[in-house]
Amino acid sequence: MKNKPKFYITTPLYYPSGKWHLGHSYTTVCCDAIARYKRLTGYDVFYLTGTDEHGQKIEERAAAAGKTPKQFVDELVDNIKDLWKLLDIKYDKFIRTTDDYHVSSVQKIFTRLYEQGDIYKATYKGKYCTPCESFWTPSQLVDGKCPDCGRDVIDAEEESYFFRLSKYKEPLRKLLTETDFLEPRSRVNEMVNNFLEDLSDIAVSRTSVKWGIPVPFDPKHTIYVWIDALSNYITALGYNNGEENMKYWPADIHMVGKEIVRFHTIIWPAILMALGLEVPKKVYGHGWMLFGGDKMSKSKGNVADPFVLAERYGIDALRYFLLREIPFGSDGTYTDEAFLNRINADLVNDLGNLVKRTVSMANQYFGGKVDRPKDISGDHADMANALFGKVDKAINKFSCSEALEAIFEFVSASNKYIDSTAPWVLNKNGEKDKLQVVIYNLLEGIRIIAGCLLPFIPDGAQRIFRDLGLSAPDRLDGIKFGDTKRFEVGEGEVLYKRLDVKKELEELSKPSEEEHKEAKKEEEKVAEKEIKEISIDEFFQTQLKVAEVVACEKVEKADKLLKLTLKVGDETRTVVSGIAKSYTPEEMVGKQVVLVANLRPAKLRGIVSEGMVLCAVDGDKVVLVSPERKVDAGSEVC
Numbered sequence: 001m002k003n004k005p006k007f008y009i010t011t012p013l014y015y016p017s018g019k020w021h022l023g024h025s026y027t028t029v030c031c032d033a034i035a036r037y038k039r040l041t042g043y044d045v046f047y048l049t050g051t052d053e054h055g056q057k058i059e060e061r062a063a064a065a066g067k068t069p070k071q072f073v074d075e076l077v078d079n080i081k082d083l084w085k086l087l088d089i090k091y092d093k094f095i096r097t098t099d100d101y102h103v104s105s106v107q108k109i110f111t112r113l114y115e116q117g118d119i120y121k122a123t124y125k126g127k128y129c130t131p132c133e134s135f136w137t138p139s140q141l142v143d144g145k146c147p148d149c150g151r152d153v154i155d156a157e158e159e160s161y162f163f164r165l166s167k168y169k170e171p172l173r174k175l176l177t178e179t180d181f182l183e184p185r186s187r188v189n190e191m192v193n194n195f196l197e198d199l200s201d202i203a204v205s206r207t208s209v210k211w212g213i214p215v216p217f218d219p220k221h222t223i224y225v226w227i228d229a230l231s232n233y234i235t236a237l238g239y240n241n242g243e244e245n246m247k248y249w250p251a252d253i254h255m256v257g258k259e260i261v262r263f264h265t266i267i268w269p270a271i272l273m274a275l276g277l278e279v280p281k282k283v284y285g286h287g288w289m290l291f292g293g294d295k296m297s298k299s300k301g302n303v304a305d306p307f308v309l310a311e312r313y314g315i316d317a318l319r320y321f322l323l324r325e326i327p328f329g330s331d332g333t334y335t336d337e338a339f340l341n342r343i344n345a346d347l348v349n350d351l352g353n354l355v356k357r358t359v360s361m362a363n364q365y366f367g368g369k370v371d372r373p374k375d376i377s378g379d380h381a382d383m384a385n386a387l388f389g390k391v392d393k394a395i396n397k398f399s400c401s402e403a404l405e406a407i408f409e410f411v412s413a414s415n416k417y418i419d420s421t422a423p424w425v426l427n428k429n430g431e432k433d434k435l436q437v438v439i440y441n442l443l444e445g446i447r448i449i450a451g452c453l454l455p456f457i458p459d460g461a462q463r464i465f466r467d468l469g470l471s472a473p474d475r476l477d478g479i480k481f482g483d484t485k486r487f488e489v490g491e492g493e494v495l496y497k498r499l500d501v502k503k504e505l506e507e508l509s510k511p512s513e514e515e516h517k518e519a520k521k522e523e524e525k526v527a528e529k530e531i532k533e534i535s536i537d538e539f540f541q542t543q544l545k546v547a548e549v550v551a552c553e554k555v556e557k558a559d560k561l562l563k564l565t566l567k568v569g570d571e572t573r574t575v576v577s578g579i580a581k582s583y584t585p586e587e588m589v590g591k592q593v594v595l596v597a598n599l600r601p602a603k604l605r606g607i608v609s610e611g612m613v614l615c616a617v618d619g620d621k622v623v624l625v626s627p628e629r630k631v632d633a634g635s636e637v638c
């Protein structure tokens with residue numbers, strides 16, 4: 001490892017609060033591709049990922065599941081580790097914020113900041129949401145209400161420790177505006193205008209949250225989750241604890257989703273400055289994987305299951321889609337159809353065919369053995385030689401999609417090269433020398449393609465090397481067209497099987513076994529109709545709102561279901577409702593209905609339903625419950 005330049009890359013620490021989805025896989029796969037690329041170009045890489053396990057939400061979820069917080073997170077951590085194994089993620093360390101070494105290091109960080117005056121105790125005054133147990137600043141409120149649950153807030157006070165964030169305003173401004181610390185640069189203005197201008201000290205302890213790291217000298221307080229979580233990037237290297245890997249600090253890149261750029265580019269560098277440590281070289285705020293126009297997220301229920309996709313279509317398919325589909329700096333969209341079409345178009349048609357055709361021709365025309373011809377210059381060689389440079393440039397900008405675009409442009413060009421040189425005609429005409437040049441060029445080009453693909457789809461790339469009769473290289477830099485003296489190719493296996501999109505779409509829209517079980521449980525609950533007394537507080541946990549039907553259509557192949565598009569205040573919601581036997585889509589439009597607005601979204605016939613409309617039961621029909629006269633859509637029902 002000596003003399004190698006070092007490269008330290010991190011993902012955010014994920015909250016183990018529910019099912020893992022494709023969004024989490026995106027950042028991790030992206031960092032894995034970059035880490036692999038750096039290893040293949042001579043860097044001593046440290047790739048860190050892990051889980052952020054403290055906080056009130058996790059405490060609540062665990063209680064709801066009837067488990068202790070530790071039991072609850074342990075299961076989800078096992079699960080995410082299985083996912084990373086399935087996706088062939090080669091991280092160097094997995095950190096959990098419940099690990100002892102992390103806990104003690106965070107406590108030392110907190111104590112040190114307190115002792116040097118960067119943390120002080122004061123009374124926190126603010127707007128408090130009792131059910132959410134959260135303080136909010138006036139600017140965080142939405143229409144004067146809690147931004148999380150939409151309920152009323154009260155004025156309240158709490159004793160808290162504060163971090164002197166305001167002291168770091170000017171160094172932070174310099175960092176953000178005069179360096180390349182934050183990328184894409186388009187996010188800099190947002191940080192400066194929205195957060196830096198009004199920078200005030202932040203509360204960094206809570207007395208209301210029990211599931212957290214205690215403040216060592218005042219244990220009725222727990223340390224704010226973000227201080228706990230952000231510190232992982234140094235505690236994982238042994239900070240305050242032997243420093244065994246602190247040589248990797250500062251991080252070369254923290255890769256994060258755009259929603260947490262603020263924590264990484266304002267709070268985190270300020271803490272590091274206070275600790276007298278260097279700030280990371282770069283924070284990259286990537287876009288989101290959207291699902292039906294929304295951020296894929298556990299709380300919205302609109303998630304695609306990476307386990308299902310990877311198991312059914314293979315890891316190459318999933319890795320390729322994720323890396324290709326979120327363009328540099330912006331959002332990408334997941335639909336089953338886009339996923340399947342992408343695999344068919346790029347992996348099956350372009351790449352798979354190129355390899356298959358070329359290896360078959362090498363076997364057919366040269367018995368599988370193809371020697372390097374005397375003259376290897378030409379356009380094809382130039383394009384192949386330029387490819388590594390393009391990939392290098394893209395990866396150094398952290399744009400996996402651009403790197404793959406460049407690789408697949410050359411894949412397409414290679415397929416066109418087959419068509420334009422028509423090796424079958426050269427063979428027929430007995431032009432053996434020319435034929436050898438063409439087949440060698442193709443094989444050598446494929447070798448370079450496979451090399452460049454190693455970081456992104458390691459499995460497929462290795463299989464291509466096997467087809468070429470070569471082993472995959474340890475280093476990519478210096479890869480040069482013409483270095484192979486002789487190919488002795490294999491049989492030419494089918495790299496990727498063509499997917500029947502229609503059939504696969506049907507398969508993917510079928511409820512999984514798990515969904516099936518859940519639906520059954522729900523049905524049983526309804527059937528039991530166990531009437532139990534509830535308190536007024538329990539009743540008010542149900543948020544009822546008036547909604548207006550702005551569009552309505554039948555759900556295909558489901559005679560009981562209608563898909564309603566509802567206007568609820570400024571929001572538009574989709575709700576699937578079992579009222580098709582009582583109402584036609586036409587008569588629904590314009591009606592006002594009562595919506596259960598805080599129901600967890602559920603997928604019905606492939607449509608994410610975001611709530612439920614209330615009806616009275618009338619024999620085998622239903623009658624909608626509506627306000628007695630028209631009111632504003634979005635009005636509360638209480």
Ligand code: MSP
Nearest residue numbers: 012013014015023024027052229230257288289296
């Ligand atoms: N625990 C904090 C981060 C602490 S970092 C010190 C957190 N966790 S999270 O589980 O909500 O994960 C957030 C990260 O997961 C995002 O920043 C992003 O990297 C990834 N993604 C989650 N959903 C995503 C999409 N729909 N699309 C792309 N990435 C997303 O925030």
